[in-house]
Amino acid sequence: MGRYGNDAGAIMALVRKAEVHRDVYVDPEIFDLEMEHLFPNSWIYIGHASQLSKPGDFITANVGRQPLMASRHSDGAIHVFYNRCPHKGVKIASEPCGNTGKFFRCPYHAWSFKTDGSLLAIPLKKGYEGTGFPDTQASEGLAKVKNVVVYRDFIFVRLSDAGLSFADYFGESLSTIDNMVDRSPEGKLAVVAAPIRYMHNCNWKMLVENQTDTCHPMVAHESSAGTAVKVWKREQGDSTETPMAVQLYAPFMSPYEFYEQSGIRIWPNGHGHTGVANSIHSNYSDVEGYVEQMVATYGEKRAHEVLGEVRHNTIYFPNIMVKGAVQILRNFIPIAVDKTLVESWVYRLVGAPDKLYERALMYNRFINAPTSIVGHDDLEMYERAQEGLTSNGNQWVNLQRLHEPGEADDVTAVINGTSERQMRNQFxxxxxFMTMNMDKRVEAAE
Structure with a gap:
């Protein structure tokens, strides 16, 4: 056992009111404890119901180090299982997605299971007669994840038996998902393409923090987005129309004052978003016919309420970010203490003009891809931080910007847009959630 083990006090001591110890980013033991405690205790996004449109469709995912799979059964219900055969433990599905037909079949010994997880058949089943097999867990089929919620087609799971309910965990923060879905004239989103997958050599929390860090864009992205803006101004000539590409990356060069006034909203349990009063998505050109579609569906007042909510980045703790205004979700998947796989998904607004999907795809390529205008700037900062945190000159990371004495935790509040309070909220x-149920697990082990 290492320095931290299951010592809740030692783990809590890594987080001060406005500082965190470097070990939360660089210590492999802390990473292992996150896999064991933090992710199972939290509600984790694993996929979208549109990826399971037909019976037999399945997707795979990991929560911490637990391999999972979700499938659509013949009755239309979605089921989530641990991705292992109850016989010898072999993973049933190794692909990210697919259609299994009417049943799953283990590739090792051909045990088969219905798409609701129940055991369908075992070769030479007579070999189990008189062995007590019906009384074993293996006879029940694939082990199901008990805590599953499909919220507006977003599939969330909590692996721990004990913890906050879905409603208590997310609370008012679900308004960002609501807004993204409501932007469809039919009230539906669809995944119709694979995500951009991009490996980052850094701790997963660095990516999460960066989503609400508004003091870096005009600095870190000056050489990329800043240069692109200068080139456009030089080359635009007599054009009065700003190309979609320039509309997407130019706001990254907004000044500090813009972000201060935009604001940040924090919610309990680590959730929060930038862009309360304004955001980098506020001034995109209208898409012909879209507003009229929305008004026809929702009425004038409600349609403008939906479209007027242009939040920048919403963090759903611990590890996804949602951009409702451009229908993007980024999943920060921890691989190792210094390695994170990022999946950037684009959702299509069902029934909306194709131009909106085109804009979302362009944003994803320009901002989130390894060959993007912006994303590689962030990656360089993450890697420099991962290396710099090995320095013994200072073992604490400062998150003190606009900290106030007596600052309350687990509250809803709107704050200055350059505050680091959302980062403090996350920690x-x-x-x-790192220490929730920890004492019970220690007692059980003893």
């Missing part, structure tokens, strides 16, 4: 949640 309060980190400590809480």
């Amino acid at each position: 309060h949640a980190w400590a809480k």
Whole structure:
């Protein structure tokens, strides 16, 4: 056992009111404890129901180090299982997605299971007669994840038996998902393409923090987005129309004052978003016919309420970011203490003009891809931080910007858009969900 083990006090001590210890980013033991405690205790996004449109469709995912799979059964219900055969433990599905037909078949010994997880058949089943097999867990089929919620087609799971309910965990923060879905004239989103997958050599929390860090864009992205803006201004000539590409990356060069006034909203349990009053998505050109479609569906007042909510980045703790205004979700998947796989998904607004999907795809390529205008700037900063945190000159990371004495935790508040309070909010949640149920697990082990 290492320095931290299952010592809740030692883990809590890594998070101060406005500082966190470097070990939360660089210590492999802390990473292992996150896999064991933090992710099972949290509600984790694993996929979208549109990826399971037909009976037999399946997707795979990991929560911490637990391999999972979700499938659509013949009655239309979605089921989530642990991705292992109850016989010898072989993973049933190794692909990210597919259609299994009417049943799953283990590739090792051909045990087969219905798409609701129940055991269908075993070769030479007579070999189990008189062995007590019906009384074993293996006879029940694939082990199901008990805590599953499909919220507006977003599939979330909590692996721990004990913890906050879905409603208590997310609360008002679900309004970002609501807004993204409501932007469809039919109230539906669809995944119709694979995500951009991009490996980052850094700790997963660096990516999460960066989503609400508004003091870096005009600095880190000056050489990329800043240069692109200068080139456009030089070359635009007599054009009065700003190309979609320039509309997407130019706002990254907005000044500090813009972000201060835009604001940040924090919610309990580590959730929060930038862009309360304004955001980098506010001034995109209208798409012909779209507003009229929305008004026809929702009425004038409600349609403008939906379209007027242009939040920038919403963090759903611990590890996804949602951009409702451009229908993008980024999943920060921890691989190792210094390695994170990022999946950037684009959702199509069902029934909306194709131009909106085109804009979302362009944003994803320009901002989130390894060959993007912007994303590689962030990656360089993450890698420099991962290396720099090995320095013994200072073992604490400062998150003190606009910190106020007596600052309350687990509250809803709107704050200055350049505050680091959302990062402090995330680390309060980190400590809480890292240590939740820890004492019970220690007692059980003893």
